[in-house]
Every structure is written in structure tokens, then in C-alpha cells.
Amino acid sequence: MAAERLQKIIAAAGIASRRKAEELIAQGRVSVNGHTITEPGSKADLAADHIKVDGKLLRGAERHVYILLNKPKGYVTTVSDPEGRPTVMDLVKNVNARIYPVGRLDWSSEGLLLLTNDGDLASKLTRAASHVPKRYLVKIAGRASEEEIEKLRRGIRIGAQPGARRPYPGARKTGASPEPRDIHPSSRTTGPPRRPRDMEQVFTAPAQVRLTRDAANPWYEVTLIEGRNRQIRRMFEEIGHHVEKIKRVSYGPLTLDIEPGQSRELTPAEVSGLRKSVRERGSKPPVRKTAQGERARGEGRKNRRRRS
Numbered sequence: 001m002a003a004e005r006l007q008k009i010i011a012a013a014g015i016a017s018r019r020k021a022e023e024l025i026a027q028g029r030v031s032v033n034g035h036t037i038t039e040p041g042s043k044a045d046l047a048a049d050h051i052k053v054d055g056k057l058l059r060g061a062e063r064h065v066y067i068l069l070n071k072p073k074g075y076v077t078t079v080s081d082p083e084g085r086p087t088v089m090d091l092v093k094n095v096n097a098r099i100y101p102v103g104r105l106d107w108s109s110e111g112l113l114l115l116t117n118d119g120d121l122a123s124k125l126t127r128a129a130s131h132v133p134k135r136y137l138v139k140i141a142g143r144a145s146e147e148e149i150e151k152l153r154r155g156i157r158i159g160a161q162p163g164a165r166r167p168y169p170g171a172r173k174t175g176a177s178p179e180p181r182d183i184h185p186s187s188r189t190t191g192p193p194r195r196p197r198d199m200e201q202v203f204t205a206p207a208q209v210r211l212t213r214d215a216a217n218p219w220y221e222v223t224l225i226e227g228r229n230r231q232i233r234r235m236f237e238e239i240g241h242h243v244e245k246i247k248r249v250s251y252g253p254l255t256l257d258i259e260p261g262q263s264r265e266l267t268p269a270e271v272s273g274l275r276k277s278v279r280e281r282g283s284k285p286p287v288r289k290t291a292q293g294e295r296a297r298g299e300g301r302k303n304r305r306r307r308s
Contacts, residue, residue, distance in 0.1 A: 004045070005041060005042070006044055007021035007025065008119075008120070010119070012120065013062060014117030017122040017123050017126070018119050019126070020119075030053050032050070033049055033050050062117065063097070064121075065095060065097040065099055065117050065118075065265070066114070066115075066274075067092055067095065067263050067265060068112065068114060068264055068265075069092060070110070070256060070259060071091070071110050073109070074108075075090070076088070076107060077104040079100050085107075088101055092115060100116070102115065103227055104229075105246075106230060106233075108245075110247050112254060112255075113248070125252075132225070132252040134225075134252075135250040135251075136224070136232060136246055137246075137247045137249055138221075139243070139244045140217065140218060140220065140236050141217055141244055144239060151238075151239060152204075152209050153206060153209050156203070156235060157201065157204075158201070158203075158235055158237075159234065159237075202228065204224075204228070204231065205226050207223060208223035209221070252274055254273075
């Protein structure tokens with residue numbers, strides 16, 4: 001067997017995704033023939049080398065398992081939670097493999113979640129360039145104008161923290177805090193709120209947004225081709241509307257078809273469809289905009305006009 005990158009070998013063994021495997025290597029938790037490996041890109045041959053992760057010998061690739069879960073509200077999308085909150089793993093029973101979630105749905109969001117031990121596919125699906133569409137049903141507080149929705153369709157700059165730029169409508173009437181409502185009480189602490197590292201100020205890719213139920217607090221169908229942290233909540237907060245409910249109903253070729261809290265294995269056709277969607281869309285990565293880059297482009301345009 002030819003030598004392969006360690007992160008690929010670890011992912012194929014179902015230990016972790018490729019990205020997580022890279023972290024394990026950098027943390028010095030991987031050894032080859034008794035030598036700790038920390039260099040990214042290091043290679044090994046599973047047939048000839050003794051590869052250990054956290055002191056446990058790899059036994060080679062295991063059978064890949066693909067699970068579709070209808071996540072209900074009140075569960076954290078992680079394998080384990082140091083604060084003792086319920087995790088999505090509590091809902092998946094009788095799976096004889098070390099599976100983990102692909103992507104995330106936050107505490108109060110619900111709907112379709114994929115879990116697998118196929119690190120290679122998980123890495124491709126969560127990579128920004130995969131461009132795999134994800135469809136959500138979203139309920140917001142207060143009616144949004146067509147002009148506001150059009151901003152979301154074109155792509156919009158979202159701030160570093162939901163609600164930081166504009167409070168949701170209820171806050172103006174009641175004086176309520178604009179803090180996101182989906183943070184579990186046990187995660188609240190005194191002092192300034194913690195910010196995830198990927199909550200930077202960015203421009204979103206164009207999105208499909210369609211009104212599905214008109215009401216005082218309407219429902220929209222939103223389709224994204226990227227998956228930034230709390231993206232839908234941040235998008236609607238940016239136009240002044242708090243998100244009350246989010247439910248993911250499709251992920252690429254997968255469609256939600258089971259009751260909340262239930263799970264099932266994917267069919268071979270569904271797995272094939274996922275792989276195909278990654279191959280077809282991964283060849284055309286979206287152009288990313290950042291607030292800093294947009295300011296730089298604006299300055300460049302001003303300078304060119306002055307010179308002319």
C-alpha cells in the first residue's frame with residue numbers, strides 16, 4: 001500500500017474528519033512507529049507502519065456509516081459537551097461506529113443533520129468550496145419589506161455578533177436584551193459574552209429567499225450554499241428582524257422525512273447523490289467577500305477616479 005497523508009488515514013479509520021485529524025496531529029496525539037508526529041502533511045503506510053491516536057493502534061478503515069437525524073430543539077450539535085447539556089449523540093442509538101455530526105445546527109434550531117464516520121466526505125461537505133445547497137424554513141419576528149429581503153438575496157454584510165448592529169423589533173418595544181434567545185441557560189456566564197472564532201464580519205453569498213407563509217411573524221424558505229456560524233440568524237438580524245424558529249429541511253439531495261428525534265441510515269442512492277453533489281459543485285468555489293476587502297476595493301475605485 002502506498003504512503004498516504006496521516007489525516008486521510010485517520011479520517012478513513014473513522015476517528016475524526018480530516019480537519020479534526022489535522023488538529024490531533026498538531027496537538028501531538030498521533031504517533032508513527034513510536035515517534036510522535038506534529039508536522040502537517042506527514043505520510044505513513046497503514047499496511048507497514050504502526051499508527052496510534054491517543055495511544056490506540058489504528059486497525060484500518062472501518063465500514064462507513066451515514067445517518068440522517070431529525071434534530072429537535074434543545075440538543076447541542078457535538079459529540080460531547082463539557083457543560084453536560086444533551087447532545088445529538090444521545091438521539092442516535094445502536095450504531096456500532098464512531099460517528100460525528102457534519103456541520104452544525106445550534107441549540108434552538110431543528111431539522112436535518114447528517115452524522116457519519118466518513119471523514120473524507122465530511123471534509124468535502126463542510127469545505128466552503130463544496131457549494132452544496134441547504135434549505136431551511138425560517139420564522140421571523142415582524143414583517144420584512146421586499147427591499148430588505150432583496151438584500152439577503154444579493155448577499156449582505158453580517159456583523160461579528162447577532163443583533164450587534166440592530167436590535168430585533170421586540171427589543172425596541174419591550175426593552176428586552178438583543179442577546180440571541182437560543183443560548184442555553186447553562187452556558188451563560190457573567191462578564192462579556194464569548195464570541196466564536198468564526199463570527200467575523202463578512203459578506204454572505206447570494207441566497208434564495210421565498211415567502212411561504214404571510215403573517216404578522218412570517219415564514220420564509222431560505223436556501224444557502226455556505227454554512228457560516230449562525231448565518232441565518234445574523235442575516236435577518238442585520239435587516240432588523242429576530243429569528244424565532246429555524247428548521248433545516250434539505251441538505252443537497254437529502255430531504256427530511258422522519259419525525260423529530262428519529263434517525264435512519266442513508267440509502268446507497270442517497271450516499272451516491274451526496275458524493276455527486278460534492279464533485280459537481282466543488283469545482284466552482286464561491287468568491288468570498290470580506291468587509292476589509294470591500295473597503296480596500298472602495299478606496300481603490302476612489303483613487304482611480306482622482307487620477308482620471
